[in-house]
Amino acid sequence: MKNVKIALLGLGNVGRGVWKILNTNKEEIRQRAGYDIEVSKILVRDVNKDRGINVPKGILTTNPDDIFEDDSIQIVVEIMGGIEPAKDYMIKAMEKKKHVVTANKFAIATCAEELFSVVKKEGVMFKYEASVAGGIPIINQINDSLTANKIKEMIGIINGTTNYILTKMHLEGTSFDDALKEAQEKGYAEADPTSDVEGYDVAYKLAILTSLAFETKIDVNQIYREGIRNITSMDIKYAKELGYVIKLLAFVKDIDGNLELRVHPTMIPERHPLANVNDSFNAILVRGNAVGDLMMYGRGAGDLPTGSAVVGDIIAILRNGLSVNPQENRDENVIVRDINDMENTKSRYYIRATVKDVPGVLAEMASILGKNDISVLSVIQKGKGKENVGLVFITHETLEGNINRAIEEMKKSPTVEEIDNIIRVEKIKNQ
Template sequence: MKKVKVGLLGLGNVGKGVWKILNMNKDELQKRSGYDIEISKILVNDLNKNRNIDVPRELLTTNFEEILMDDTIEIVVEAIGGVEPSVDYMVRAMKRKKHIVTANKMAIGTNGKILLKTAKEEKVMFYYEASVGGGIPIIHGLKESLTANKIEEVIGIINGTTNYILTKMTLEGLDFHQALKEAQEKGYAEADPTSDIESFDAMYKLSILSSLAFDTMVNIDSIHREGITNIRSIDIEYAKEFGYVIKPLAIVKERDGQLELRVHPTMIPQTHPLANVNDSFNAVFIKGNAVGDLMLCGRGAGELPTGSAVVGDIVSILRNKENISCEFNSKKVDKSNDIKDMDCIQSEYYVRITVKDKPGILGEISTVFGENNVSILSVIQKGKREKQVTLVFITHSTLEGNINKAIERIKSLEDAEKIENIIRIENL
């Protein structure tokens, strides 16, 4: 049996998952790859840290050069995360003719061009299935199984932390801070949850999915991003009343030769399959012009689901060693001028406003909407004979620019106290 040596950068959740899978599925992996896969060196920050995993101490090193300069190591698995030193390590390893497997969506989202360019120049393979959706084989699906299709849209729940939080708020009535605390206690959210709850994580992942689905290089700065921190329990209750559920969606659509790129909380019908994807699960809904609608669903995080995708990439590299190719398409074109401005997207909207309880205010707001080409589908008024009452509007489909103009005018009305929330509605 031929042997291949792997260098592992990092022994956190992903690194531990890779170690465990390579050991517990050793026989199956040998049969499927034709190789005995051996981790010969692991880069860590602290040799003495208790990681609750049985790894021989002699495999650990704090010196990246030991992996870089070892010519017997053919594959490097980057499981550190972040941008630096991860990007630097991957580039340097590729220049030493080592194939790369990574789960690092931030590194790809911000430095995909340099990673792609280096892999192409050095004729090494660069695989990244685990960077989006944990163990869900979405990258392979877009690269291989769906190549007969023109992809029209990709809509997904691609961050398990935000989905967990909104699930707890929806099903158990927790407020945002209670749900976030529970997510942190269970290990779904970091001590600093900013990347998740402000949708940076989902933004990086959407840039990868968009690049694959639409054969283009997507700059993360062109993706509209909103977090979930403004979602309140009252919004979830109103959503139920209108037949919707609020989900943290990443959306890319091609319309009239332009791409819509956005990440934000979204109301979707309770009957849609994505509406029933709960807790830390991820799901990606794809519309192709031949296959129609399909959805991939699974655990979006965790050491074993993510480790599964990483090890799958290692096996793919071993199977393809004789026919070197770069998994990240080198022929992508820059369509940065073809990104649709947010003011030009079409959507329905949920708008919650606090107003003074005075006669005529509902009529005033309705008039402002009408003057800005926003047609009202439904309206609810909550509160009676109080100083302040709540007005909730559901609009027909309109341009976001129309909504923005109407909202600015409503803010100037004397009896309009506060625009509490605006949430887009996707009637999928």
């Protein structure tokens, strides 16, 4: 059996996962890869830190040049995260003709052009399955399994932290704040949860998936983004009553060659394939013009699931005999695509308002909707003999522009105390 030396940049959570998998499944990996894999160096910040795994101290180094300058190392695995110095290190490794595997969504989402130009120039392999949705092989699926398709649409639950929070709120009636606190205690959410809760993390991943599936370049700032901080227990309660579940979804749709890109909380029917994706699980629904609806569901984070994707990429490089497949590394057409304005996107909407309990208030609200070309699918009015009443509409599909105009009008009405929330509603398609 041939032997290959690889190096890890970083030995945090994912690094430990990679180490464990390479050891636990050593024999299977050897057979499948056709190589004995030797981790010959690992870049760390502190050689003496106790990491709770059995890594020989001799292979740890704090000097990245020990790796770049070692010509016997053929694959570098970047699992340190963050843009710098990770991106620079990946480029240095490729300039030394080393193949690179990474789990780094930030670097890919923000520096794809730079990274891929080095990949082409140096003629190395560059793989990043682990950068989106952890253990779910969504990038392989788009790149290798769905090649017969034009992809028309993707809808994903691709952030475990927010999905954990929304699951707690839905199943146990927990408040947003308590669910967030619990997620932090369990290590699912960071001390500063902004990136997860406000949807930034989802937007980065959506930018990567969209660039790949639609052969284009998406800047994360082109993506409309709403987080889940405004979802209240009251919204969850109404959602349940109406047969829906609230999820933070990433959407991309091909609309006649343009793209609709959005990240926002969404009410989906209880029987929607994404509705049972609970806790920290992720799932991505892909609509291809040949395959129809295809969904993948799995663990979007964690040392072993993410490690599964990283080690899978290492094995793919080895199976190819450490040589570049010209068809995979070809110059792709990059198609420039316009991003549709949110005003022109279509959806159903949930509108929850607090109104005065006076005669004619329902008629007034309904008439505002009607005037703006919005028809009503369901309505719930709950008076409790108090001065104010909760009023909830679910609309039929309409343009976001119509909703915005209707909401402006509602806000001006003296009978409307407050527009409490507006949440887009997704229906079940193709079934």
